[in-house]
Amino acid sequence: xxxxxxxxxxxxxxxxxxxxxxxxxxxxxxxxxxxxxxxxxxxxxxxxxxxxxxxxxxxxxxxxxxxxxxxxxxxxxxxxxxxxxxxxxxxxxxxxxxxxxxxxxxxxxxxxxxxxxxxxxxxxxxxxxxxxxxxxxxxxxxxxxxxxxxxxxxxxxxxxxxxxxxxxxxxxxxxxxxxxxxxxxxxxxxxxxxxxxxxxxxxxxxxxxxxxxxxxx
Numbered sequence: 001x002x003x004x005x006x007x008x009x010x011x012x013x014x015x016x017x018x019x020x021x022x023x024x025x026x027x028x029x030x031x032x033x034x035x036x037x038x039x040x041x042x043x044x045x046x047x048x049x050x051x052x053x054x055x056x057x058x059x060x061x062x063x064x065x066x067x068x069x070x071x072x073x074x075x076x077x078x079x080x081x082x083x084x085x086x087x088x089x090x091x092x093x094x095x096x097x098x099x100x101x102x103x104x105x106x107x108x109x110x111x112x113x114x115x116x117x118x119x120x121x122x123x124x125x126x127x128x129x130x131x132x133x134x135x136x137x138x139x140x141x142x143x144x145x146x147x148x149x150x151x152x153x154x155x156x157x158x159x160x161x162x163x164x165x166x167x168x169x170x171x172x173x174x175x176x177x178x179x180x181x182x183x184x185x186x187x188x189x190x191x192x193x194x195x196x197x198x199x200x201x202x203x204x205x206x207x208x209x210x211x212x213x214x215x216x217x
Contacts, residue, residue: 021044022042022052022054022055022095023041023054023097025040025065027131031131034132037066037097042097045070052068052069053088057085058086058101058133064100066097083102101133104137106127106128107127107130107139107140107155108123108125108127108128108154109154110122111151111152111155112151117152119152119153121185123183127179130156130159131156131159132158137157137158138175139157140172142165142193143193145192155181160172166193172193
């Protein structure tokens with residue numbers, strides 16, 4: 001009996017997860033939709049007959065969405081014809097599961113609590129697709145190791161700026177090209193990050209001390 005139940009469950013699963021379906025996901029809730037779509041299963045669209053199509057598109061805030069074309073309104077469908085924002089493909093084996101856009105930035109992505117961490121020392125790691133898409137995105141290295149809440153980070157500039165880091169020039173090392181942020185932690189091209197909370201507190205303290213000294217004179 002258990003064997004037959006297993007067979008039935010497998011058939012149901014294969015009906016739901018179809019090799020001929022579309023990838024259906026949103027990177028806002030499933031990051032792999034943008035960074036590792038090949039690891040996700042496709043699913044059947046609601047149509048039981050032929051003629052269905054798949055799409056992949058980048059929406060507001062750089063998130064990636066994949067699904068069945070029948071989900072799109074007419075206006076979106078009419079403009080889904082370019083390689084940077086939206087593309088439609090024929091209903092075939094995972095046709096919407098490739099990296100999109102194909103020029104998407106790929107960077108070393110890691111974080112450590114000091115320049116002696118593995119993130120700082122392992123400079124030959126595999127570059128990964130950036131989770132948030134922005135045309136002209138860069139890779140970055142951020143070192144705030146001399147502050148109380150010091151850290152060492154490598155990643156995509158869009159992700160850093162989403163966390164209010166590397167906003168201003170001179171706080172992080174940035175570069176363009178796949179995996180270009182592989183510099184050694186002691187490389188002189190990497191500036192000391194001055195956008196950390198500890199650095200801000202220190203700056204404010206020095207300012208207050210200066211004002212107090214000036215008032216006493």
